[in-house]
Amino acid sequence: MGNILVWIAVILIVLWLVGYLGFGEAVGSFIHILLVIAVIVILVRVIRGAV
Template sequence: MRDILSLIIVLLIIGWLVGYFGFGDAVGSLIHILLVIAVIVIIFRLISGRKL
């Protein structure tokens, strides 16, 4: 489960960066949703006592 969450975090952050720098304002809301999901997953991992 730990590896899956790490993979999800990395994919969401990469997707956010590609969308932000590649598409600009065209998909602005989607980019921010991806960022929020990545932050929520990181916070969940910290609260559950797992390492990043």
């Protein structure tokens, strides 16, 4: 399960970069929210020591 969360975080970061660089405000804002969720998941894993 842990590897799945890491892959989801990586995919969300890539999608955020694509949206931020290429598709303007609407898609970029949505993907930015997904990025924030991905960062929260990574922080929870670091705090739990499950990196």
